[in-house]
Amino acid sequence: MSTHIAAAPGEIAETVLLPGDPLRAEWIAKTYLDDVTCYTQVRNMLGFTGTYRGRRISVQGTGMGQPSISIYVHELLAEYGAKTLVRVGSCGGLLADVAIRDLVIGISAATDSSINALAFDGFHYAPAADFSLVRAYVEKAEAAGARYHVGQLFSTDSFYHARPELRDRLTEYGVMAVEMEAAALYTLAAKFGARAMAVCTVSDNLVTGEETSADERERTFAQMVELALDAVAA
Ligand code: HPA
Numbered sequence: 735m736s737t738h739i740a741a742a743p744g745e746i747a748e749t750v751l752l753p754g755d756p757l758r759a760e761w762i763a764k765t766y767l768d769d770v771t772c773y774t775q776v777r778n779m780l781g782f783t784g785t786y787r788g789r790r791i792s793v794q795g796t797g798m799g800q801p802s803i804s805i806y807v808h809e810l811l812a813e814y815g816a817k818t819l820v821r822v823g824s825c826g827g828l829l830a831d832v833a834i835r836d837l838v839i840g841i842s843a844a845t846d847s848s849i850n851a852l853a854f855d856g857f858h859y860a861p862a863a864d865f866s867l868v869r870a871y872v873e874k875a876e877a878a879g880a881r882y883h884v885g886q887l888f889s890t891d892s893f894y895h896a897r898p899e900l901r902d903r904l905t906e907y908g909v910m911a912v913e914m915e916a917a918a919l920y921t922l923a924a925k926f927g928a929r930a931m932a933v934c935t936v937s938d939n940l941v942t943g944e945e946t947s948a949d950e951r952e953r954t955f956a957q958m959v960e961l962a963l964d965a966v967a968a
Pocket of ligand 1: 824893
């Protein structure tokens, strides 16, 4: 096992879906995968492996925020040989037309985190998604007639930001939505030569004040996951 994941070598697939909530990981595994096994329960951050249309896929909870996702993604990449990582999360729309229930595919992720500032010492690294994954996801979203946007995410370290007015600048520069994990995921994937993408459903819009109901969040989450599974299994 690694420090935070209790899997034996070979128990985790090369392709891993990454919801923040471990109970969502369990729901994805039990709803969509066949021959499911739970490979870790450390800290209740559940991870499962199964098959989707005959292809091995794992689903690992990451927790919220860049420090938490960095732990799981680092161990998946460094110790379990993960090659394709897709975060399936939620985000807050920063543009008026990034409406609740829409999907946002993050081609890049700005951040207020100091993780990369420390790692790159004065350079401002631009965390970016893998193009082949983005293309595959967009093809599936198009075919399904889903409402989606492709653009920049903002990965914040503070859900309750000390200076929320700073987000207006991001809106001004066309940043589509705020979430809390993509920048760390993209940076780690690049470091280990793996492919990564984050797709998020818009749970609330910070410009219009609209919010989804719990029921709507569940339905849009399911559609986002189905498209992700189809995209990685293609
Ligand atoms: N901020 C950060 N992460 C989020 C938000 C938000 O407003 N909404 C959904 N995920």
